[in-house]
Amino acid sequence: MRLLTHNMLSCNIKGVANGFPLRLEAEKWVEKEVELNADFLRHIFPKIEWKALAGAARAVGYCELPEEADAAMLDSEDFLRRFHHALLEIHVEEGALFCPETGRRFSITKGIPNMLLREDEV
Amino acid sequence: MGSAISGQNAKIAVLDGNIKELNYANCIGSLGHRRGEVFARDKGFVRWGLEHRPPVTHPIRREMKLKQLESLLGTLQQFSHPKVELEQYPTGPHIASRLLYTAENTFGDINGKVVADFGCGCGTLGLASALLGAEQVIGIDIDPQSLEIASINAADMELDIDFIWCDINKLRWRDDVVDTVVMNPPFGTRKKGSDMEFLAKALKVASQAVYSLHKTTTRDYIKRTAIRDCNARSADILCELRFDVPQIYKFHKKKEVNIVVDLWRFVPYPTEGSADS
Numbered sequence A: 001m002r003l004l005t006h007n008m009l010s011c012n013i014k015g016v017a018n019g020f021p022l023r024l025e026a027e028k029w030v031e032k033e034v035e036l037n038a039d040f041l042r043h044i045f046p047k048i049e050w051k052a053l054a055g056a057a058r059a060v061g062y063c064e065l066p067e068e069a070d071a072a073m074l075d076s077e078d079f080l081r082r083f084h085h086a087l088l089e090i091h092v093e094e095g096a097l098f099c100p101e102t103g104r105r106f107s108i109t110k111g112i113p114n115m116l117l118r119e120d121e122v
Numbered sequence B: 001m002g003s004a005i006s007g008q009n010a011k012i013a014v015l016d017g018n019i020k021e022l023n024y025a026n027c028i029g030s031l032g033h034r035r036g037e038v039f040a041r042d043k044g045f046v047r048w049g050l051e052h053r054p055p056v057t058h059p060i061r062r063e064m065k066l067k068q069l070e071s072l073l074g075t076l077q078q079f080s081h082p083k084v085e086l087e088q089y090p091t092g093p094h095i096a097s098r099l100l101y102t103a104e105n106t107f108g109d110i111n112g113k114v115v116a117d118f119g120c121g122c123g124t125l126g127l128a129s130a131l132l133g134a135e136q137v138i139g140i141d142i143d144p145q146s147l148e149i150a151s152i153n154a155a156d157m158e159l160d161i162d163f164i165w166c167d168i169n170k171l172r173w174r175d176d177v178v179d180t181v182v183m184n185p186p187f188g189t190r191k192k193g194s195d196m197e198f199l200a201k202a203l204k205v206a207s208q209a210v211y212s213l214h215k216t217t218t219r220d221y222i223k224r225t226a227i228r229d230c231n232a233r234s235a236d237i238l239c240e241l242r243f244d245v246p247q248i249y250k251f252h253k254k255k256e257v258n259i260v261v262d263l264w265r266f267v268p269y270p271t272e273g274s275a276d277s
């Protein structure tokens, strides 16, 4: 699971009010280089919840993202590189997603988060 | 509908609701057989979209030809023990390659985009998207065995795509982060209405387009429901094709059942405020 995917996922238990972001608890992750596509980064930037991304990046030990970001920063190559790395080059392999609101923990195994609900949760 | 496409170049065969009689004859009359699936062989039809390559950014993927895509998809491992209740049958390489090729070359909906594959099964549609240069692909399925096969397929092709183990009906995503959804949903032969549940969710999360296959017998219903209830701004049929579904009911004597399906392209309205789905 990449952090872009994390940035979309909400807790899906019935009755949850917000459910976003899920706190990333990473046990194992890998980094894989991919070609940087600046156009894509500009396209996706306004859709990203920055605090959630920065928090998830910290959970995998990557602390190079600023606390806050605005579109003007997209002119900086250095910023683009960091944004790109956090969003697309980190793959969480093992761990969990924790919902502070409900206390529900969704496990991540072999890179795949298990968002399946039990019967009493739907 | 249809006008947006035929306006670009009339060579692309489009089955417009208004001219369906004409095109039906064209398509159905020339359906050719293949193992696993049958597809219209009409010349203009098979070539749809090929003339309109928008500039693609990825240097490697620019070279991906339709034939190449089809043969790569043909190497994928498919359901080893298909689960009837989940309507598990793969989209064959012929249909899958054309679906994605059109999405990219005619509409520019794949390269450099975030693409979700709903009910990804063994990953055919998602992997095809990745091969055509999708920046990020996310496959979702309710069945862990399928996801495992899909992961192996991705690794074999050295493609990195994300998977989520989830029931599409229970998926909760922030809207509009995904650009395009591609899917071959359960037709609802086992669980009535499941294709519409997939469609409603897809139109909710996608910001650009949804590609989907639905039974032709439900055509009018799909169009009406998509526009009235599911947030679709437009609903166009790109082509009609035959889909061989493995025999799933005991009373069917034949080994495979031929279903006529439509390939649709839906365009969603932007969601206000882009909150949760």
Ligand SMILES: C[S@@+](CC[C@H](N)C(=O)[O-])C[C@H]1O[C@@H](n2cnc3c(N)ncnc32)[C@H](O)[C@@H]1O
Pocket: B086, B087, B088, B089, B090, B091, B092, B118, B119, B120, B121, B122, B123, B124, B125, B140, B141, B142, B143, B146, B166, B167, B168, B169, B183, B184, B185, B186
């Ligand atoms: C017709 S198959 C298509 C498989 C694959 N997308 C392809 O094109 O080859 C439908 C897929 O939807 C999955 N599915 C069925 N119901 C589902 C649900 N409620 N949530 C998520 N996936 C589901 C099945 O496990 C199956 O893999």
